[in-house]
Amino acid sequence: MATRDLFELLALERPLQVADIGAADLGEAPVYKALVDAGLAQLNAFDADPRQHAALRQLYGDRVRIFPQVVGDGAPATLYLAAPQSGMTSLFRPSTDHLAFFNGFERLGQVERELAVETTRLDDIEDLPELDFLKMDIQGGELAALRHGTAKLARCAMVQLEVSFVPLYEGQPSFGDIDVWMRGHGFIPHCFTALKKWSIAPVLRDGDFRSPFNQLLEADIVYVRDPVAPGGLDPELMKAVALLAHHNFYSIDLAGRMIALLAARGELPADAFERYLALVNAVA
Structure with a gap:
């Protein structure tokens, strides 16, 4: 399916607004890149390091x-700067005990220097529009950003977050804390x-500290605006879910459900679901 086909089927009124907080990690293409490249989404990228701009x-x-x-x-804070390649710079101080629990992390999490910074609430950033999709990886700062961004996220369709099962920083919210807030x-x-x-x-596996057994560390998880009983959801939000589900994650079932419900409500043509399946099957 061409990127624009579904956008046109959904009759979306505008490009989606995407935000990536911690956007400098460019090791692989982010999930939203195809939408941005096609002009179907505007990227709002956050990075406090001007060298990345x-x-x-x-x-x-x-x-x-x-x-x-x-x-x-929105309060003053300390940024604990680790080596750039470690990806472990954070607003939270690394936890000595938790780093020592894992092979290799005492070195990876070593703080090179501390920097006093002023933090900003998402809701206080006037130039930032209401968001349709948020991706965030800021080493433990995700929950604070969410709590102080409820206005910008009021119409958000999907959120992708890094969550920790065994937090590596002092006071860092766990996956459970974030999951309760999101629900x-x-x-x-x-x-x-x-x-x-x-x-x-x-204990090392095959002599490689990066080779794991079973202990969970962290994950990237995607949340969606509750699609189980979406009767109160705005049609444009449901259209955003469909577009993001298909193009970001190839979740054909979630996109199809939104399209079928929109067609049943009269928000899309009666044959929109069948047309969507035809587009999917044409490239299967």
């Missing part, structure tokens, strides 16, 4: 707006896009 502009051109704010609860605000889990395990110290 040129790469973002080169990748997305005028389809990206860059925000330099450190997202949080309390009208979302349910949809899928894991990545599930990371890690080996427990001091």
